[in-house]
Amino acid sequence: xxxxxxxxxxxxxxxxxxxxxILLLMIILLTIMTDTFMTYRNLIxxxxxVTFYAIVGYGAMVTLIGGDFDLSPGSVIGLxxxxxxxxxxxxxxxxxxxxxxxxxxxxxxxFVNGFLIAYCSMPAFIATLGTQTLVRxxxxxxxxxxxxxxxxxxxxxxxxxxxxxxPIPVIILVVLxxxxxxxxxxxxLGRHIYAIGGNAQAAIVSGVSAKRVKLFTYIFAGVMAAxxxxxxxxxxxxxxxxxGETYEMKAITGCVIGGVSLNGGVGSIYGMICGxxxxxxxxxxxxxxxxxxxxxxxxEGIIMIIAVLLDVVRAKSATG
Amino acid sequence: MSDTPLLQIExxxxxFPGVVALDDVSLTIKAGTVHAxxxxxxxxxxxxxxxxxxxxxxxxxxxxxxxxxxDTRSVTNVLHAGITMIFQExxxxxxxxxxxxIFVGREPYKIKGxxxxxxxxxxxxxxxxxxxxxxxxxxxxxxxSLSTAKMQMIEIAKAISYNSKLIIMDEPTSSITDKExxxxxxxxxxxxxxxxxxxxxxxxxxxxxxxxxxxxxxxDGNYIGTYGTKDISQAELVRLMVxxxxxxxxxxxxxxxxxxxxxVSGLSVEGLLHDISxxxxxxxxxxxxxxxxxxxxxxMETLFGxxxxxxxxxxxxxxxxxIKSPKEAMKxxxxxxxxxxxxxxxxLPLSVGDNIMVxxxxxVINSFKKINTVKEKKLCEEQIEKYAVKTQNTTQIIGNLxxxxxxxxxxxxxxxxxxxxxxxDEPTRGIDVGSKSEIHKMISRLxxxxxxxxxxxxxLPEVIGMSDRIIxxxxxxxxxxxxxxxxTQEKIMRYAxxxxx
Numbered sequence: 083x084x085x086x087x088x089x090x091x092x093x094x095x096x097x098x099x100x101x102x103x104i105l106l107l108m109i110i111l112l113t114i115m116t117d118t119f120m121t122y123r124n125l126i127x128x129x130x131x132v133t134f135y136a137i138v139g140y141g142a143m144v145t146l147i148g149g150d151f152d153l154s155p156g157s158v159i160g161l162x163x164x165x166x167x168x169x170x171x172x173x174x175x176x177x178x179x180x181x182x183x184x185x186x187x188x189x190x191x192x193f194v195n196g197f198l199i200a201y202c203s204m205p206a207f208i209a210t211l212g213t214q215t216l217v218r219x220x221x222x223x224x225x226x227x228x229x230x231x232x233x234x235x236x237x238x239x240x241x242x243x244x245x246x247x248x249p250i251p252v253i254i255l256v257v258l259x260x261x262x263x264x265x266x267x268x269x270x271l272g273r274h275i276y277a278i279g280g281n282a283q284a285a286i287v288s289g290v291s292a293k294r295v296k297l298f299t300y301i302f303a304g305v306m307a308a309x310x311x312x313x314x315x316x317x318x319x320x321x322x323x324x325x326g327e328t329y330e331m332k333a334i335t336g337c338v339i340g341g342v343s344l345n346g347g348v349g350s351i352y353g354m355i356c357g358x359x360x361x362x363x364x365x366x367x368x369x370x371x372x373x374x375x376x377x378x379x380x381x382e383g384i385i386m387i388i389a390v391l392l393d394v395v396r397a398k399s400a401t402g
Numbered sequence: 403m404s405d406t407p408l409l410q411i412e413x414x415x416x417x418f419p420g421v422v423a424l425d426d427v428s429l430t431i432k433a434g435t436v437h438a439x440x441x442x443x444x445x446x447x448x449x450x451x452x453x454x455x456x457x458x459x460x461x462x463x464x465x466x467x468x469x470x471x472x473d474t475r476s477v478t479n480v481l482h483a484g485i486t487m488i489f490q491e492x493x494x495x496x497x498x499x500x501x502x503x504i505f506v507g508r509e510p511y512k513i514k515g516x517x518x519x520x521x522x523x524x525x526x527x528x529x530x531x532x533x534x535x536x537x538x539x540x541x542x543x544x545x546x547s548l549s550t551a552k553m554q555m556i557e558i559a560k561a562i563s564y565n566s567k568l569i570i571m572d573e574p575t576s577s578i579t580d581k582e583x584x585x586x587x588x589x590x591x592x593x594x595x596x597x598x599x600x601x602x603x604x605x606x607x608x609x610x611x612x613x614x615x616x617x618x619x620x621x622d623g624n625y626i627g628t629y630g631t632k633d634i635s636q637a638e639l640v641r642l643m644v645x646x647x648x649x650x651x652x653x654x655x656x657x658x659x660x661x662x663x664x665x666v667s668g669l670s671v672e673g674l675l676h677d678i679s680x681x682x683x684x685x686x687x688x689x690x691x692x693x694x695x696x697x698x699x700x701x702m703e704t705l706f707g708x709x710x711x712x713x714x715x716x717x718x719x720x721x722x723x724x725i726k727s728p729k730e731a732m733k734x735x736x737x738x739x740x741x742x743x744x745x746x747x748x749x750l751p752l753s754v755g756d757n758i759m760v761x762x763x764x765x766v767i768n769s770f771k772k773i774n775t776v777k778e779k780k781l782c783e784e785q786i787e788k789y790a791v792k793t794q795n796t797t798q799i800i801g802n803l804x805x806x807x808x809x810x811x812x813x814x815x816x817x818x819x820x821x822x823x824x825x826x827d828e829p830t831r832g833i834d835v836g837s838k839s840e841i842h843k844m845i846s847r848l849x850x851x852x853x854x855x856x857x858x859x860x861x862l863p864e865v866i867g868m869s870d871r872i873i874x875x876x877x878x879x880x881x882x883x884x885x886x887x888x889x890t891q892e893k894i895m896r897y898a899x900x901x902x903x
Contacts, residue, residue, distance in 0.1 A: 267775070286708070290729075347749065
C-alpha cells in the first residue's frame, strides 16, 4: 500500500516539475563529475546541438498532441539539405532561396503524410515510415553520393554566426517556439489539435474539421523539420543527404520525457524543451566522460524505452 | 459458514490527488443475496467497486472475503478468489466467437500448450448456456454481432464458469429492453438459490425493489446506511440518496408551440433507415421511443451529418438544407448531445474548460483571431456554476469527474452554442435521480425559450413524461406517432415491437 502511494506521490511531483528536476540534477552531477561541463564553451555547444532537435521537436510535439506521430522529419532534413544547397552552390547567395526550397520540401512531405493519414485513413506508423524511406532515398539519389559544398559565408553564417552573444540558430529556435506556443495556447486551431488528439470522434461531433486539422499537424511538422534542416546545413557548411538521421527519434524521446503523451491530447512546449535538454545534456555528458559512441547508442535506446514506460505509467495513473 | 458474511468491506477510504472519493465506507454482502448499491452519480459507487475488483487501490481500510483478508492489488487475484465485475461498458473481444470469449485465457488443450480443443470449448459453452437457460445465443456466433443484452448474458455465463461467488453488475439494465431485463432477473434469481451473491449498481428504483434483498445507500463518498428492501419505501430511498425530497420527477411545463422548425421527409440510409419523415416545431419536445437498435440514434447521426444520407430532404425553417458534416449542422444552429458519453462526447484527457469550449471558441476570439484566456476562464466558471457541475475548477481533467457531472459539462458545451434545435440522445442514461431532474428542468426551460427539442430515450416514463409528441421506431422505420394526451406505455411498446393494429 505504502509503495503505491509513494509511487503516486512521485508521479504527481514528476508531473508538475519532474523534467526540470531531472535536468537540474543532471547538470549538478555533471558539474561535479567533470571539469569541462560548466564552461561557457561547452554550454553554448550543448545549446547549439539541442537547437536542431528542438526545432524538429516543435513539429513532433504538435503531431503527438494531435494523437499521432511522424517518423519522416530526419529524412526531410536530408532532402532539404541537398535541394537547398543545390540552388546556391558556387554563388554568394544567402539564406533566402534555400529557405524557400526548404519550406516547399517540408510542405510537400507534410502534405503527403497528412493526406495519407487523415484522408486515406492510413496508420501513421506505416505512412510516415514509408515517406521516411522514400524521402531519404530521393535525397541520396539526387546527391548521388557526393556532398554539396562551395557555399557562401552569408549562408553558413546562419548556422555558425551569432547576433550579440546569441547564436543565430538559437534566436530562430526561440522565435519558432513563441509561434508554436502562441498557436497551441491562443488559437482555435491549436485547441482543435488538442481536441482531435483527446478524442477524434468527439471532435468530429463537436464540429471540428478533424481531417483538416490532422493534415495541418503534419504540414507543420514537415516545415519545422525543413527549417531545422536548412539551418543545420548552414551549420555544417555542406549539403549532405545523410544529414538528420534519427533526429525524429531524439525529438519524440524529448517530447515524451517532457510529458507529451503518446496517446494524444496532452503536452506543453515548456515540458518538451526541458525533455529535449535532458537528452542533449545526457549526450554531451557522455561525450565529456569519454563514453564510447557505440555505448552512447545503447544509452539512447534505454532512455527512449524509459521515456515511453513513463508515459504508459502516467496514462495509467491518470485514469486510475 | 452462515454467520460469516461472504464479503466485508470496512472503513474504506480512497484519496485521489486533491479529492477524497470515498470516506469511511463499509459494505457487507451475505451469500445468496442480491445487494443493491445506490446513490447519485459521484456518490462513489463505481469507485468502491473498482477498488474491490482490483482496478483502483484503496488508501485505507480492509476487505475481507469469506472471513480472510483479500489482496485486491491485482485484478486476476480478485477474479480467482471468486469475484467478477461486469462493467457498464462491456468490452468483449468482438472479433471472436461467443465460446472463445468465455474461455479466453484458459482454453482447454488437446495437446498441452500446442493444440486447443475447439470442440470442448463449444461443448462446455453449450452446457453452461443450458444450465443458465440461455437458449437464444449460438456459441459459434461472433460476439460483435450480438446485442448488448446478449453480451451481458455472456459475461454472466463467463462469471459462472469462473465459479464466481459474487458478481458485481454496474448498470446492467441501462441499455437493454424490459423483456431482456426480465430474463436477466430470472437468471439472477436462479443463481441466487445456488448461493451466488450479486451487487447491483443501478439508478432504476423500481428494479431495485423487484430484485434486491438489501440496499446500501451512498452519498458524496460517504456511507449512508444499509436497509432491508422490505423495510424501506421508494420515497424514503430517494430521500436518502439525494438528501432532499424530489417532488416532481418530470417537471414538464406547457410551452407555446410555434411554427415548424425542422422537417425531415423520406430520409433513407441503405439497409439501415427507411423513409423516415417527421416534423419538429419551435418550443416542442419530440420524443423518440423504440427498442435498442431500432435506428433512432442513426436517424439523428444522419441528420447531424455524421452519417451519409442516401435519399431524403431535410428542411430548416422551410428551406431545404444539405448537411454533410457536424460543422455544417452547427451552422444551422443544431446541437447534438450524443448517447456515447465517453466515445463521442468527452475529451477525457482534457480539462473541463477545454471540454466546454470546444464548440464555442467564437465567443472568446478577438478580431486578431486570438483567444482571450481571461474571458474564456470566466465563461467556463459561469457555466460550471450555472449547471452545478461538481468540480474543483475548470482545469480539472474531465476524466476524473463522475458520469453525471461529465454529462452536465457536455450539456453546457452544447447549450453555449445557443442552438435552435437540440437533439438529446439518452440525456439521462446512467445518471442519478437528482441530476436527472435537473436535466429535465433544463429541457423544460429550453422549450420555454422556443428551442425545438428532439429527445431519444429508452425509458418510457421519461419519454411519456417529457414529450409533447412521441415518434416510435422499429427496425429502421417509424411505426407510430403518439400525442402526449394519448400516450401510454402499452401503446408505445406495441409500436416499438412492430405490432401493427
